[in-house]
Amino acid sequence: MDKEFRNLPGVDKVLADARMVRLGEEYPHDLLVEVIRERLETERRSIAAGKRCASLEKIVEAVLAGVDALEKPGLRRVINASGVILHTNLGRAPVSEATLAAMDAVSRGYSNLEFNLESGARGSRHVHVEEILCRLTGAETGLVVNNNAAAVLLGLTVLARRKEVIVSRGQAVEIGGGFRVPDVMRQSGAKLVEVGTTNCTYAADYEQAVTPRTAALLRVHSSNFRVVGFVREVGIEELAAIGQKYDLPVLDDLGSGCFLDTTAFGLAREPTVQQSVRAGAALTFFSGDKLVGGPQAGIIVGEKSYVDRLKRHPLARALRIDKTRLAGLAATLRHYLREEATAKIPVWRMIAEPPEEIERRAGLWAKTLGNAARVVPGETMVGGGSLPGGSLPTFLVAVGGGKKGTAAAIARKLRLLETPVIGRISEDALLLDPRTVLPEEDEIVVRALQSLADNLK
Ligand SMILES: *Cc1c(COP(=O)(O)O)cnc(C)c1O
Numbered sequence: 001m002d003k004e005f006r007n008l009p010g011v012d013k014v015l016a017d018a019r020m021v022r023l024g025e026e027y028p029h030d031l032l033v034e035v036i037r038e039r040l041e042t043e044r045r046s047i048a049a050g051k052r053c054a055s056l057e058k059i060v061e062a063v064l065a066g067v068d069a070l071e072k073p074g075l076r077r078v079i080n081a082s083g084v085i086l087h088t089n090l091g092r093a094p095v096s097e098a099t100l101a102a103m104d105a106v107s108r109g110y111s112n113l114e115f116n117l118e119s120g121a122r123g124s125r126h127v128h129v130e131e132i133l134c135r136l137t138g139a140e141t142g143l144v145v146n147n148n149a150a151a152v153l154l155g156l157t158v159l160a161r162r163k164e165v166i167v168s169r170g171q172a173v174e175i176g177g178g179f180r181v182p183d184v185m186r187q188s189g190a191k192l193v194e195v196g197t198t199n200c201t202y203a204a205d206y207e208q209a210v211t212p213r214t215a216a217l218l219r220v221h222s223s224n225f226r227v228v229g230f231v232r233e234v235g236i237e238e239l240a241a242i243g244q245k246y247d248l249p250v251l252d253d254l255g256s257g258c259f260l261d262t263t264a265f266g267l268a269r270e271p272t273v274q275q276s277v278r279a280g281a282a283l284t285f286f287s288g289d290k291l292v293g294g295p296q297a298g299i300i301v302g303e304k305s306y307v308d309r310l311k312r313h314p315l316a317r318a319l320r321i322d323k324t325r326l327a328g329l330a331a332t333l334r335h336y337l338r339e340e341a342t343a344k345i346p347v348w349r350m351i352a353e354p355p356e357e358i359e360r361r362a363g364l365w366a367k368t369l370g371n372a373a374r375v376v377p378g379e380t381m382v383g384g385g386s387l388p389g390g391s392l393p394t395f396l397v398a399v400g401g402g403k404k405g406t407a408a409a410i411a412r413k414l415r416l417l418e419t420p421v422i423g424r425i426s427e428d429a430l431l432l433d434p435r436t437v438l439p440e441e442d443e444i445v446v447r448a449l450q451s452l453a454d455n456l457k
Contacts, residue, residue, distance in 0.1 A: 007053040008043055011036050017060045023067060035066045078420040079441050079448075083394065083433030085350050086256075086384020088177060090422065092289040092296070093384075094346040094438065095328060099294060102331035103324045113323045126311065128326055132333045136259060139277045139284070139301035143311055144329060148287040149179050150319040151298030152253050155283050156188035156218075158313045159249060159306065163215035168201035168234065169194045170227060171220040175255065175385055181220055190215065200232040203242060210246050216282075217243050221255040221271065221385075236271070240280035249282030249306060255385045257286020257299060259336050265351050267382065268390045273301065282306050288325070290384040293345040294332030295325040350435050351382065351392065359395040361434040361442060366397045368449040372456035373399045380435045398429040399449075400456070410456075414448055421448045 014020060014036045024032060039062050047053055054062075080090045095103075106113070116123035126143055133142030145151050156165065165185060172194055174180040185192040193214075195205040206217060217239055234242075236252060243250040258270040270291065276284040283306050288297025298319075300307060310316055321329075335344045342352040359375065366373040376398050379391035400406035407430040414421040414430075421444070423432045437445060 004047045004051075004053045005044070008040060008047070009056050009059065011040070013056065014040075014059060014063065017056070019060060019064060023064065027067060032063075032067070035063050039063050039066065078422055079444055080436045081421055081423045081432040081434070081445065083378065083396065083424055083431065083436055084381045084383040085347055085436050086290055086382060087436075088384060093293045095293070095295055096332060096335060096344045096346060098335070098344065099328040099331040103295070103328040106323050106327040111323055111327070113326075125320070125323070125326060129330045129333065132330060132337060133299065133301050136333060136336055137273045137277045137284075137301045140304040141307045142299065142301040143307050143316070144288070144321050144326060145298040145300070145316065145319040146321055147296055148253070148255065148257075148285055148298040149184065151285045151300045152251075153184055153188055154310055154313065154315050154319055155251055155285060155300065156185060156190045156216075157315055158310050159251070159283075160188065160190035160215035162189055162191075164191045164193045164211065164213045165216050165218050165251075166193045166195055166206055166209045166214060167218045167220065168196045168205070170196065170198055170201060170231075170233065171218075171222060173220060173222055173225070181218075181253075199227055199230055201234055202232060203234050203238055206234065206239070206242050207246075210248070214246070214248055216249045216251050218251045218253065219281075220253045236276055236279040236281060243282070244280065249303075250280065252276045252281040252284045254284055254286040256290040256292075256387075257284075257288075258291040260291075260341060260348070262351075262387065262390075266392065267351070267387055270387050270390075277301060283310075287385075288329050288332070291347065291382075292329075292332060293341070293347040295328040297321055297325055297329050299329075346438060350380075353435055355393055355395065358434050361437075361439070362395040362397050362432075364442065365432065365434065365445055365449060368446055369397075369399060369453055369456055372453075373397050373449075376431075378431065378433065380433055392435065394433055394435045397432040397434070399423075399432065399452075400428075400430055404428055410452060413452060413455075417448055417451070419444050419448070421445055 011033055039059055043054055078090060080087055086092050114123050114125050129144055130142050145154060172181045182192050193209050195201060195209045219236060219239055240250050254271060254273060254276060256270065258272050262270040273284055273286060281302060283300055283302035286299050288294045288299055332345060335341045342348045362375045366375050376396050378394050378396035380394040381391050400410045407425050407428050411423055411425055411430050423430045
């Protein structure tokens with residue numbers, strides 16, 4: 001073993017390798033020395049475990065690979081062929097060109113984020129989306145924070161700390177990713193008062209729970225599940241009427257926050273923000289990167305007296321949104337004002353894409369693989385806590401159907417490409433859905449499939 005240890009090269013010897021010298025022109029000396037030392041330490045441990053010392057060649061290669069890994073961005077673009085439009089693990093909504101341009105413009109240089117150009121005095125970051133939000137939703141005013149979880153936490157903290165909030169038992173839910181209504185409630189310092197049963201809650205249940213300590217009535221959209229059968233819920237209009245009767249604000253956590261009529265696309269009816277405002281919710285909360293189709297944000301619209309209290313609270317400062325996403329969100333919202341959402345916002349382009357067009361694209365993808373792939377009808381999920389259980393008809397490319405394990409192996413190959421392509425596996429076939437892939441990404445998918453073709457044909 002001692003002999004093996006003696007074979008271990010010194011740092012200088014590794015550094016003297018021609019490829020390391022070239023690397024040294026690009027990277028700081030200290031960084032290379034650090035990576036080499038770590039590698040040699042690994043070797044030392046492996047020798048101590050009874051292994052033979054690796055060759056200098058192998059050690060240099062490992063160091064090169066280590067530096068290469070540092071270069072590769074951990075967070076990078078992938079192609080979403082999974083058939084879930086708002087896939088939280090894949091970053092939810094891709095944004096429009098105009099949104100990107102707006103984010104780019106305020107990131108490159110300075111901006112009037114909190115500077116009033118008219119007066120030359122200090123301004124507020126909130127003004128940049130306020131008016132658009134009001135026009136779109138009919139609300140008195142609006143406020144944007146980091147994400148919807150932050151928006152709900154802020155609302156409950158400001159309005160209901162050390163008081164009670166009444167929620168239907170069927171809505172004390174977990175949305176996923178750690179957002180549980182009872183936990184957020186506890187964090188805000190509000191006491192959750194559950195009423196009704198898992199499947200049925202009536203107006204009287206809310207009314208009987210009102211006490212002098214009640215601060216608000218909360219509705220939560222059951223984003224990611226559906227209760228079927230004998231179900232009774234109190235709608236937002238009726239809840240608002242109860243709120244009015246007892247002089248209590250109604251808080252509506254919509255989650256997805258939709259502006260358009262989803263039934264026009266053959267989907268179930270997703271509650272819209274406009275409906276909540278019209279019904280009389282004091283505050284309505286929703287995400288910027290679900291069905292709105294913009295950057296991550298938590299949007300709050302509603303009555304000025306309540307929104308102003310939220311704005312003034314110190315927590316609003318801690319949960320504030322940055323200039324980049326604020327500019328991007330305003331650009332996304334403008335698409336709705338111009339009634340061009342289905343042409344410009346990627347998630348709505350996906351929802352609105354005709355099946356014939358998807359079938360055509362699926363055909364192009366499948367062609368690259370010859371007999372190893374076929375086009376089959378299937379379903380696209382909207383996802384992202386919207387339209388639970390709802391789906392759109394689509395056409396899928398099915399690869400490697402039949403032999404067990406083939407589909408998983410192909411899926412892995414596609415995941416490990418320079419630009420990963422993510423599909424889903426069902427019944428031993430890898431399924432790729434063109435609906436969730438931007439048309440301008442088709443070329444990348446075709447190239448990815450071509451790289452598989454030789455192994456499959
Ligand atoms: C998604 C969702 C949230 C959390 O929103 P984020 O923007 O992810 O923080 C909260 N409530 C409901 C009902 C949701 O669907």
